[in-house]
Amino acid sequence: MFDSLSERLRKTLADLTGRGRVSEADVDAAMREIRLSLLEADVNFKVVKDFIARVREKAVGAEILQSLTAGQQIVKIVHDELVTLLSAGDRNFHLTGNPAVVSMVGLQGSGKTTTAAKLARHLVRGGRRPLLVAADPYRPAAADQLETLGKALDIPVHRAPAGTPVVDIARGGLEAARKGARDVVILDTAGRLTIDQDLMDEIAAVDAAVHPVETLLVVDAMTGQEAVNVATAFHEAVPVTGLVLTKIDGDARGGAALSIGAVTGLAVKFMGTGEKTDALEVFHPDRLAGRILGMGDVMTLVERAQEHVDAASAAKLEEKLRKSQFTLEDFLEQIQQVQKMGPMGQLMSMIPGMGGMAKEAQDAVDRGDLRRVEAIIRSMTPRERRDPTILNGSRRRRIAAGAGTDLTEVNRLIKQHAELSKLMKQLSGPGGRRAAMSGLMGRR
Numbered sequence: 074m075f076d077s078l079s080e081r082l083r084k085t086l087a088d089l090t091g092r093g094r095v096s097e098a099d100v101d102a103a104m105r106e107i108r109l110s111l112l113e114a115d116v117n118f119k120v121v122k123d124f125i126a127r128v129r130e131k132a133v134g135a136e137i138l139q140s141l142t143a144g145q146q147i148v149k150i151v152h153d154e155l156v157t158l159l160s161a162g163d164r165n166f167h168l169t170g171n172p173a174v175v176s177m178v179g180l181q182g183s184g185k186t187t188t189a190a191k192l193a194r195h196l197v198r199g200g201r202r203p204l205l206v207a208a209d210p211y212r213p214a215a216a217d218q219l220e221t222l223g224k225a226l227d228i229p230v231h232r233a234p235a236g237t238p239v240v241d242i243a244r245g246g247l248e249a250a251r252k253g254a255r256d257v258v259i260l261d262t263a264g265r266l267t268i269d270q271d272l273m274d275e276i277a278a279v280d281a282a283v284h285p286v287e288t289l290l291v292v293d294a295m296t297g298q299e300a301v302n303v304a305t306a307f308h309e310a311v312p313v314t315g316l317v318l319t320k321i322d323g324d325a326r327g328g329a330a331l332s333i334g335a336v337t338g339l340a341v342k343f344m345g346t347g348e349k350t351d352a353l354e355v356f357h358p359d360r361l362a363g364r365i366l367g368m369g370d371v372m373t374l375v376e377r378a379q380e381h382v383d384a385a386s387a388a389k390l391e392e393k394l395r396k397s398q399f400t401l402e403d404f405l406e407q408i409q410q411v412q413k414m415g416p417m418g419q420l421m422s423m424i425p426g427m428g429g430m431a432k433e434a435q436d437a438v439d440r441g442d443l444r445r446v447e448a449i450i451r452s453m454t455p456r457e458r459r460d461p462t463i464l465n466g467s468r469r470r471r472i473a474a475g476a477g478t479d480l481t482e483v484n485r486l487i488k489q490h491a492e493l494s495k496l497m498k499q500l501s502g503p504g505g506r507r508a509a510m511s512g513l514m515g516r517r
């Protein structure tokens with residue numbers, strides 16, 4: 074979602090860091106460029122104006138412009154202001170009460186039901202025992218949808234006969250939670266097409282009846298500034314405690330994510346990054362800022378690895394790296410493991426310094442490059458996979474024919490493997506990087 078904004082910001086900032094001294098005119102030129110990039114990303118114009126004013130004021134200070142590292146310092150100012158921009162409101166996710174009640178509200182199709190299930194899964198991983206409640210009395214299909222999601226996650230779903238008033242469903246849910254010793258109740262409420270009085274009355278009635286400790290407004294980030302307007306209207310009418318931005322994985326330009334906190338004063342607490350129930354991220358302003366500015370987001374990457382890569386094979390790999398035995402077989406296995414962690418482009422944008430390659434990497438996956446890599450490796454004998462140095466011309470030709478590809482592709486793969494082995498050896502060497510690397514491979 075932030076791809077094109079990210080690319081433009083990175084270019085502008087690289088220009089600044091690329092020069093020895095930075096003049097006030099250079100700063101102004103950069104600010105103009107950043108201003109345009111943000112506006113084009115559909116960020117609210119007032120937010121952009123304030124942002125640029127704050128960055129400029131800090132950047133043109135004498136102590137910065139006279140320093141030899143002015144460029145880097147300005148990058149840091151932009152980063153810090155971006156973090157501030159993303160840090161609005163009370164960022165904590167509260168779970169007080171027994172059961173703690175969390176209510177999901179929002180317009181139709183914003184992602185309430187999906188997010189309710191994602192949140193329940195997230196809480197289970199944190200050791201809680203949530204109960205999902207289908208608080209949509211109008212459409213039986215809505216309750217079916219939640220039930221299906223709950224079943225897949227092995228999380229109980231409470232539902233009531235069609236037509237039961239919302240407040241009664243909510244109360245019934247609380248009762249069911251107490252009986253079943255569930256400590257969090259997640260209410261999946263009905264959406265409406267527009268923000269109307271009925272919807273607001275319903276939310277207020279649920280509020281009065283079961284006192285949710287969190288009322289999360291789910292907004293679709295794909296709708297851009299409209300999401301900001303929706304959030305403003307809800308916030309004025311009902312006591313919303315935080316926001317969930319869904320469909321961050323879509324091709325919207327990022328404006329909603331960057332403006333919604335500053336405009337509404339509400340904290341974004343979670344982001345939805347895909348349709349599956351594991352595609353929920355806790356919203357971390359500093360991590361997102363890092364990703365947008367191409368500085369990477371190692372923390373999120375490590376967490377994903379810990380979730381998806383199995384620890385035993387990660388340990389085995391680390392051992393092999395230490396002994397410099399990273400074979401083509403391991404290469405294949407790594408590619409498969411990494412793909413479990415999420416879309417390649419998304420992963421690349423989290424690796425410091427690799428942000429610029431995110432699009433290219435995703436394109437490669439989409440083109441089927443990885444499947445070709447797999448085919449090439451599978452056409453090798455076990456001995457060749459273990460020891461690529463024996464791959465002479467005739468072997469390479471045989472492999473190319475076996476994989477239905479040409480010699481260039483085979484050569485490229487062998488070269489990539491050699492480069493990657495070298496890189497991995499460096500990374501697994503002594504020092505701070507080692508810790509990051511073993512984290513990346515799924516070990517604490």
Ligand SMILES: Nc1nc2c(ncn2[C@@H]2O[C@H](COP(=O)(O)OP(=O)(O)OP(=O)(O)O)[C@@H](O)[C@H]2O)c(=O)[nH]1
Nearest residue numbers: 181182183184185186187264319320345346347348
């Ligand atoms: N790509 C993507 N799709 C999402 C995300 N969150 C939800 N969706 C999709 O958006 C559509 C609507 O999601 P729902 O969870 O049914 O939305 P809802 O707010 O419960 O809808 P109503 O109950 O009809 O008001 C579904 O097709 C979801 O798969 C997300 O983070 N990324």
Ligand SMILES: [Mg+2]
Nearest residue numbers: 185186187215
């Ligand atoms: Mg729903």
